[in-house]
Amino acid sequence: MEMVVDDDAAKIKAAGAAWRAPAAMVLVQLIITGLTLLSKVVISRGMFIFTLHAYRSAFGTIFILPYALFYERSVFLPAYTPCKSSLVPVCAPRGKWKEMNWRGSAWICLNSCIGYAVPSCLNYYGLRDTTSSYAVIFLNMIPLVTFILSLVLRMERLPLGTVTGSLKIVGVLLSIGGTMLVSFYKGKALHLWGSILQRHNEQVPVANHHLRGTIFLLGCTFTSACWYPIQSIVNKAYPHKYWSSMTTCFLGGLQTTLIGIILRRDRNTWKLGWDLQLLTIVYTGAFATAVRYNLESWVVAKRGPAYPPMFIPLITVFTAVLGSIFLGEAITVGSILGGATVITGLYVFLWGKSKESPE
Template sequence: MAASTLTDTLLDSSLPIVSDSGALASVANRSQPRPPTLQPAALTGPGTSAVCALHGPDTTIQVQGSRWKPIACVVLVELFKTGNILLGKVVVDGGMFVFSLLCYRSILGAFFILPFALLLESGKWKELDKHALGWLFVNAFVGYSLPMALYYNGLHDTTASYGVIFSSLTPLFTFVLSIFLGMENLHLKSKEGSAKVVGALVCFGGALLISLYNGKELHLWSPVIEGITKSSNGVVGGHHHLRGTLLLLGECICYAFSYPVLVKVLKVYPWKHWSSVLTCVLGGLQTCAIGIIMRRDKLAWQVGWNIQLLTIVYSATLGTAAKYWLNLYAVEKRGPVFPPMFNTLSVVFTMVLGALLLGESLTVGSLLGSAVVFSGLYMYLYGKAKELHVKTTSGSSNEKLQVQPTQLKV
């Protein structure tokens, strides 16, 4: 059986291993050693209200649901993501040590996901061996510790809206990486392949426009939240624009490289709930160790009853556990391409609320670049949706399509 592409694994996902930064870092939809069975033509179509991606060796189960519930779920996910970004911007600009934030939120997030692992995958932790633990450690570093550290430092040097735009480019970086690794074919002669390639190029063009062109600044409101650290020129945060851009690009590249690692994790340890818990724990231990090496003073690790504690609790509950299950529900009801279609909402929410609450100025360049990025992203998602539709409808109508993670020789 031919293996699916890496971007299939990215889009055919329901549960984030570590949820954050606006990027949709996800686990492939497997909780059993055998792959789930998908009903052909269940992923697309104007009247589709269900996707058959539930687990079972040889069974196909349709999950029916009302049309508005999946939409409400993904809108809430984008709102929670916006809250994560804005709170993160406030605390890092206020001087909170980035690695203490990452350590606390990761460990706390593991506790909130643990009950689901105990209930739904009871006893599966016993199957964990040293080989799987090693891959989980690598996944935690490449998929959480390193990219999140780059993200928050990049967020400190730029703005919340700037950071969320770059995070939305992660699927495109993954697509490009999969081409270089020989895991995805371009298929330029097909409409689906052409749409994906053109969409990727348009997105990168929009990102360059945002990075290189500012234009006129639009100051809409005075900030509601006062007391944010400002630089000597009065701008929120450090605003080392070039450095922040490079850090955010590094975050996207790290997430792109994390998906081949994630595929390997799913091969050696396919239990996604326990994988999520263990990745959170290992990510917390990694960021704790790195943080202690960088700063050993107790002040860097102290958290009072203030917005720092609120940020940690929020990111662990709504930003990790709630997003975890809302994404699962939306994917099961409407298919793997459905949640990414709403990624632009978090960009809009962040721009508006960042200007309203934090006093961030909007520029003509950021607005134009965002529009270009949105256009390219939807072109890419359109091509991906059509590609999935072709795969599910190819062959006999009685055949069942099985989706497996890409097999990597590493």
């Protein structure tokens, strides 16, 4: 009898463990959805984009620091090597912070600009000129653009004439076609229900610069894809992910702060009050930066790097539904058709990726 109970308990425990990774990734997509909706509201109400990104980076740096101190203490706290030529038990410090050479510093600085600050600001500008449900469609393109960029840089190979290669090509072509469809065809606007957060006279302003916003979002997609090959080089030059991420966040925020001050020197632009702007910044730093990063890192360690992208399409669904409910955003037929095509292309691509034989 006790053996049966133990077997049942083991099965329940195993089932619970199997659901942890999917649940973590669903939570990540909800966090990104919340980030998108909050950012859309504060930007549409006039918040300066460089101010938003600068404070976001500052809070992100603060919230990542405890993880770096806890998980990578050896970087900050130097260890000591025994001195064989002396009776003294310890001698010269060998802290891993010394591993940060000029090469690693240069790549982290480049990554903070091209892979972090630029795509974030382009995404904010694209979000300002379009809708949240439209902007998140381009997130589905990032894995595909990353693959194309990796091919150009010869970091990835495309086995032509094989099932894997054919599926990847079909997936990329479908996603490109879906992006073109959603960019150039709107169709009928569907208002599923009224907003419950915004009053009728306080609706989030409707974007009037669809083409300009699309260009910003395409730029965001490309520069976001640049993050992955650059980050792979950073990991080799300085393999301490929390410290490198914190440094990237800090330097990216410093860059946007300097540019923002040049563009707008009015002190009121940089003031924060106890309002939705502060909530958005704290939420972005705590959840969309620190919590999201740690959840994704844990899932990659458990299931591999190909697992997290499978959940990206959920952001499109969550944002479309919640954006319609809370912000009263309309969903166009073009967005539905184009988004479905992009998502289909992503899954076809990931299907081909899953069929790769390990080297």
